[in-house]
Amino acid sequence: MKKVIYSQFGDESVLELSEQAVPTIEKDQLLIRVKAVSINPLDWKIYGGEMKLMSGSKFPKSVGIDFSGIVEQTGLAVTRFKAGDAVMGLLDAFKGGALADYIAVKETDLVLKPANVSFEQAAALPVTGLSALQIMDQLAAVGPNQDVLINGATGGIGVIAVQMAKKRGARVTAVVSTKGVVEARQWGADTVVDYTKQPIKLLNQRFDAVIDLSTKLSFTEAKRLMKPKAVFVSTLPSPLTLLSAFINNFFSGQKRRVLILKPTVDGFTTLAKLTEEGLQIVLDKIYSLTNVRDAYREVRRGKGIGKSVIVLD
């Protein structure tokens, strides 16, 4: 079977299409025939070597976190799925490996694919959807009548986060570049700010939650946008930011929280339900496995709106 691997850190030129044996499964695992895999910013941070503290430096390594596919075979202890089921799920972000014809996955890392979305859309959902859900439920506790600012609202997480915040009854301000102004309103944003025309640091409004998905807004800058008892959520965990957040939260009413994605079966179930109820999953580009280097290069250099995915034959 085909699988994308790399044997040194670097840019997209390190990615190789290799021939491997189909994995064998443990009794609590399923063998999945992969249909589509999404491209995440985390992928190039890992193969670029930026996260080697977390990923380790042992090669060869594999690429691809979230995926959709069809159950080919189930281990003896698997109870929730059967051969032929269409599923979506995710692998350990730092080990990767979804970009392969077949993968072995634990049943806790999967959910049935909602029937109303394509395999391409389903592959685009686990990382972004579970991240958005964790931000809404645990980190920012977004609820009715709160003022929520989402910085980077046309990205993978942003598209979903705007819709989830709106569904929870919040008043949503979406920060986007010009290409996303119309779409952000369609997903439910009450106010849309084009950051190429209006720097958000100069906004007069104060928010209950400032969610930065762009990685460009510091906590110091965000504080000026926050009410006295508000929350700032960022998405790049590092020992320094986690320590700073811990110290800040001890003394200040303005809290600082950092996303570290922790998938749960409940999270998967909620995501599938929200999708069946009409959550919009927005796809940008669809690539084939043979163009894997170009796919990652193009998406890393700048992209449209929503998620790009790679399809397997």
Ligand SMILES: NC(=O)c1ccc[n+]([C@@H]2O[C@H](COP(=O)([O-])OP(=O)(O)OC[C@H]3O[C@@H](n4cnc5c(N)ncnc54)[C@H](OP(=O)(O)O)[C@@H]3O)[C@@H](O)[C@H]2O)c1
């Ligand atoms: N810690 C974790 O567990 C975890 C889990 C998942 C993701 N993440 C991280 O979370 C971040 C967001 O993920 P994603 O999938 O949503 O990424 P993404 O699809 O690349 O979205 C990032 C968004 O930021 C916007 N942006 C860029 N510069 C901006 C600026 N100056 N002001 C406002 N917006 C700006 C981009 O919009 P334009 O293209 O219009 O500029 C884009 O829509 C990534 O860094 C990812 O690595 C972390």
